[in-house]
Amino acid sequence: xxxxxIDIGGTSIKGxxxxxxxxxxxxxSLPIDKELSQEEQIEALIKKIKETYNDNEFEGIGLGIPGxxxxxxxxxxxxxxxxxxxxxxxxxxKHSFPGKKVAMTNDANAAALGEAxxxxxxxxxxxxxxxxxxxxxxGIIINGKLYEGNHGRGAELGHQVLVLDGIPCTCxxxxxxxxxASATALVRQANEAIKENPECKLALIAKNGEEVNGKLIFExxxxxxxxxxKVVDNYIKYLGEGLINICNVFRPSSIVLSGGIANQGDYxxxxxxxxxxxxxxxxxxxxxxxxxxxxxGYNSGIIGAATLLLK
Numbered sequence: 001x002x003x004x005x006i007d008i009g010g011t012s013i014k015g016x017x018x019x020x021x022x023x024x025x026x027x028x029s030l031p032i033d034k035e036l037s038q039e040e041q042i043e044a045l046i047k048k049i050k051e052t053y054n055d056n057e058f059e060g061i062g063l064g065i066p067g068x069x070x071x072x073x074x075x076x077x078x079x080x081x082x083x084x085x086x087x088x089x090x091x092x093x094k095h096s097f098p099g100k101k102v103a104m105t106n107d108a109n110a111a112a113l114g115e116a117x118x119x120x121x122x123x124x125x126x127x128x129x130x131x132x133x134x135x136x137x138x139g140i141i142i143n144g145k146l147y148e149g150n151h152g153r154g155a156e157l158g159h160q161v162l163v164l165d166g167i168p169c170t171c172x173x174x175x176x177x178x179x180x181a182s183a184t185a186l187v188r189q190a191n192e193a194i195k196e197n198p199e200c201k202l203a204l205i206a207k208n209g210e211e212v213n214g215k216l217i218f219e220x221x222x223x224x225x226x227x228x229x230k231v232v233d234n235y236i237k238y239l240g241e242g243l244i245n246i247c248n249v250f251r252p253s254s255i256v257l258s259g260g261i262a263n264q265g266d267y268x269x270x271x272x273x274x275x276x277x278x279x280x281x282x283x284x285x286x287x288x289x290x291x292x293x294x295x296x297g298y299n300s301g302i303i304g305a306a307t308l309l310l311k
Contacts, residue, residue, distance in 0.1 A: 003309045004049070004058040007107065007301025008065045010081040013045055016299065017058055018306035022118035024299050028052045038084045039092070046096045060101030061093055062308035064110030064301050066137075071105055071152040080170075103308035105148065107301060109155065111294070112139025113146055114304030115256045120295040126252040129294070130157065130243070132261035135170070136178035140250065146308075158182070160245055162238065180238035183214045183261050190217045190231045200227035218264045232271070240275040247276075247289045258294035265293055 002017035002025070009032075016027040030048045032041055049061075067079025074090015076082075093102045105113075112129035121127040125144045131137035136158030140147040148154055158178035159171050166175025179185055190212055194203040202220045206212050221228035243255055261268065273291055296303055 001059045002057060003306040004053065004061045005302035005304070005306030006045075006061060006063045007110075007305055008063060008082070009107075009301075010066065013048075014299075014302055015049070015052075016302045017053070018303055018310065020310065022114075022303055024302060026052065026057075027299075027302075032082070034083075038082070038087045042087070042089055042092050046093070049097075055097070058100070060103070060309040061097065062110070062305040062310075063089065063102075063104040064107040064305040065089070065104060066107045069104055069106050069152050071103070071148060073151075074102060074104060077153075101309055105146065105152065105305075105308060106137070106139070106155075107304075108137030109139040109146055109148060110304035110308065111137075111258060111296075111300055112141055112256070112304070113307040114296055114300055115258075115294050116141045116144075117307050117310070118296060118303055119256070119300070120292040121254045121256050124253045126250065127254050127256060128157070128246055128250055128252045129256040129258060130246075132181065132183055132239075132257060132259035134182065134184050136182050136242075137259075141252075142250070157242075157246060160242065162242055162245075177238075177242040181235065181242050183259065185238070186214050186217060186231070186235050186261065187212055189235060190228070193227050193231050197227045201225035202228045202231075214261050215263070218267065222267060236268075236271045236275050240272055240279065243272075243276065243291070244279055251287060252289060254290045254292050256292050256294050258300070262293050269293065 002019050005018045006015040011032055013030045017025045065076055066081055068077040070077050076084045076087040076089055078085050090102050108131050115121050115129055116124055116127045127141040129139040138155055138157035140155045159176045161175045162177045162180050163175035167179040168174050169176035169179050194206055202225050210216060217228055217231060221232045269291060
C-alpha cells in the first residue's frame with residue numbers, strides 16, 4: 001500500500017500516492033484559496049483527498065510544509081508565506097482519516113529525505129540539502145535519520161551568520177547566509193552591479209524589460225558579460241563560504257543543492273567546487289564532501305513528504 005505524500009506550497013497543494021520504490025501515482029493539485037481561513041483551507045484539502053482516493057489506497061499521510069513545524073504535536077507553529085499560525089493539521093487529518101498514520105515536517109526537511117532515499121544522494125547516511133530560492137531552506141540527514149532539533153525547530157542553516165552586522169534578515173538578525181546566497185540575494189547583487197555599470201550587457205537587457213532573475217544573470221554571464229560574470233563569481237564566494245561552514249560542522253558525504261539556482265547544473269558546480277577546493281574544504285581525499293544537484297524534480301516534495309512514513 002502507498003503513502004499519500006502532500007507538498008504544501010505558497011499558492012497550491014500537490015499530492016500523490018508514493019510507493020515503496022518512489023513511484024508516484026494519482027497526482028492532484030489544489031489551489032490555496034487565501035479568502036478562506038486556515039482551518040477552512042485544510043478542510044478543502046481533506047475534501048480533495050476524499051474525492052481523489054479510496055480509503056484503502058493509502059496507509060498514511062506525509063506532509064511537507066514551509067515554516068516552523070512542531071512534528072511532535074502535528075502543528076504548524078508559523079508559516080509566513082501561508083499566514084498560518086498554530087494550525088493543528090495533524091489532529092484534523094487524523095480525525096478525518098481514522099486509523100491512518102500522519103507525519104509532517106518542514107518542506108526542506110522532506111526534500112532532503114527524498115533525495116537521500118530516492119534521489120541524487122540515494123542510500124547515503126549523512127546528507128545536507130540546501131534549497132536556493134527566495135530564502136535558503138535546509139534539511140539534514142544524520143546516520144540515515146532526519147535531524148530536526150528540539151520540537152522540529154532546528155536545521156535552519158540559512159540563518160547562520162555569514163557577515164557580522166551585515167544585511168538585515170527577515171528573521172530579525174543581520175548578515176544571515178540567505179541574505180547573501182539565496183536567489184533573492186543574487187538578484188539584489190545584480191541590480192546593484194547594474195546601477196554601477198549602466199552600459200553593460202546585463203543592464204541593457206534589463207532596460208529592454210527583461211526580468212532580472214537568477215537564470216538571466218547566469219545566462220548573461222555565460223554569454224560573456226563581464227559585469228554578470230563578476231556578480232556570479234561574487235555570489236559563488238558567499239555560497240561557498242556557507243557550504244564550507246556546513247562541511248566543517250557536519251562533514252556529510254554529500255551536500256545536495258536544489259531550487260532555481262541549482263538548475264544551472266555544471267556551470268554552477270564547476271565554479272563552486274573550484275572555490276571550495278581552493279579553500280581546502282575537503283582536508284583529505286577520503287573525506288571530501290561531494291556537491292550534487294537534486295534529481296527528483298517536480299514531484300520531489302511529494303516523494304519527500306511520503307518518505308516520512310515509507311519503510
